[in-house]
Amino acid sequence: MKVLRDLGLSRREAEVYIFLSRRGPQGAGSVSTMLKIERVQTYRALKSLQEKGIVDATLETPTRFSAVPFDGLLNSLITTRKSRILELEAQREALASYWKNLSSRVTEYPLAKFRVITEKRAIYSEIEHMTQEAKEDVVKLTTGAGVIQEDLAGILDAITECARKNRKIQIRILAGISKDNQGIIAKMMKTTSAQKLNAQWRHIDLGSRVYPQFLIKDYEETLLYVTPEEPGTSSQVETALWIRSRIFASALRESFLEMWRGAIEAEDRIRELKTGKPVEVTAIIKDAKEAETKLETTLEKAEKEVIAIVSSDAIAAILERKLFESAVRKKLRLKIMAPIDLDNLEAAQRLSEICEVRNVPISYLMMLAADGEHLFTEQINRWNRISPRRCILHKRRTLRGKSCRNA
DSSP states (O other), X not given: OHHHHHTTOOHHHHHHHHHHHHHOSEEHHHHHHHHTOOHHHHHHHHHHHHHTTSXXXXXXXXXXEEEOOHHHHHHHHHHHHHHHHHHHHHTHHHHHHHHHTSOOOOOSSOOOEEXXXXXXXXXXXXXXXXXXXXXXXXXXXXXXHHHHHHHXXXXXXXXXXXXXXXXXXXXXXXXXXXXXXXXXXXXXXXXXXXXXXSEEEEEOOOOSSOOEEEEEETTTEEEEEEOOXXXXXXXXXXXXXXXXXXXXXXXXXXXXXXXXXXXXXXXXXXHHHHHXXXXXEEEEEOOHHHHHHHHHHHHHHOOSEEEEEOOTTHHHHHXXXXXXXXXXXTTOEEEEEEOOOTTTHHHHHHHTTTSEEEEOOOOSEEEEEETTTEEEEEEOSOOTTSOOSSEEEEEOSOOTTSOOOOO
């Protein structure tokens, strides 16, 4: 196993290759069952080994996979290494010239250091090294695809081992938990819980876009990197930036902790994926622009009804900004309650042509509910621009017949 790892194979790839070498041609299902690896991880490992030319697939159905002889594996990996050495030799003079021109001035102030790391294997080696060297604190942000790839590479096992060796260290991992990787995370959480390790997981929705990931060690070292959207694509070049700067690490760590506070517990997210019942989320949005964008996005996604309690001034603002235009276009049930007086009577009459409007006593609690799942509340004197300075968003399964928590 160690020899194969040294030759550039991940832990999962090495396990699969050894199994196929010993057992001969096997289907993916047999590999998954015998090695106790989830089927999706098995297919990714097999695909990666095929791309490296060390596993062949038959044309029959179902497909069976076989390992090339060990000599073939060595030849393939040696050829790859030789090509990299030739590239380095071609750049030797340029690199030597660049090194001679570097300044060696000494400063009395500590300088931030950085290093660019290319290739997936080198990046993962650095992550393992940073984790093993950590003494107090490790925080990590990763994507859904990142979880799968790092599990294949043995990174998650290395983090667990770190928590096992040093029980004083605090490890927090924010990840996009999805149907594809929930089994991996559930297994890791079961291990850390059984061994009472100080490692925590939470879910954050990073969307489907490529998102920069990072790991911060002991408030001083940071590794920034990006995982390709398609797991198991070894052809894509990955680049990471290692930075040693307490100022940078502290600033990024504060951003992480802000995201951590608003993230969903991993157990709740996994339960949501299994049962289909959404997790209740409460978020305080202090930025006016962010609150306004969130409100507009929620209205765009509404499918059944929108109910709102607004101030008297907000009636005119709703008409002017066409806030409920999408709800009217989709013919949703739209109900608005507001204090109606002589100042807003005309605007209320115009608004009543497209939705149901009712008069209520003056209230300093502004509220908007969409589809019984999303609830915005705000306690301020005026909401005339529908852009709250402090908006509290509640997201829950249902609102009808149940009391809603007020901020």
